Amino acid sequence: MTRPLIAVTGVTGHVGGLVGRQLRDAGADLVVxxxxxxxxxxxxxxxxxxxxxxxxxxxxxxxRGADVLFMxxxx
Numbered sequence: 001m002t003r004p005l006i007a008v009t010g011v012t013g014h015v016g017g018l019v020g021r022q023l024r025d026a027g028a029d030l031v032v033x034x035x036x037x038x039x040x041x042x043x044x045x046x047x048x049x050x051x052x053x054x055x056x057x058x059x060x061x062x063x064r065g066a067d068v069l070f071m072x073x074x075x
Contacts, residue, residue: 005029007063009053010072012039019070020046033062 006023010016011032020032024046034040035052049062063069 003029004067005031005065006068006070007031007033007066008070008072009033009051012036012041013072016070016072017041019072031062031066033059 006028008016008020008023008030009032011020012034016032020030021042023030024042031047031049032040032043033049033051035050037043037048037050040046040048049058051058051062053059
């Protein structure tokens, strides 16, 4: 059985960053989404995709293949 690909949004913030780091450290297959990939901390070994909440096309492309989404909502 293959492991699920987990997508996480909000990784430049507190909650999304914490979840992303914990999943990465646990060895999860991970893709993180950020409006500015250069701001993603500790991205080594993680697939980083550029996508903002308002860009449906970029989000759809970034999420392609993901089995699970942990979405941190924007205020």
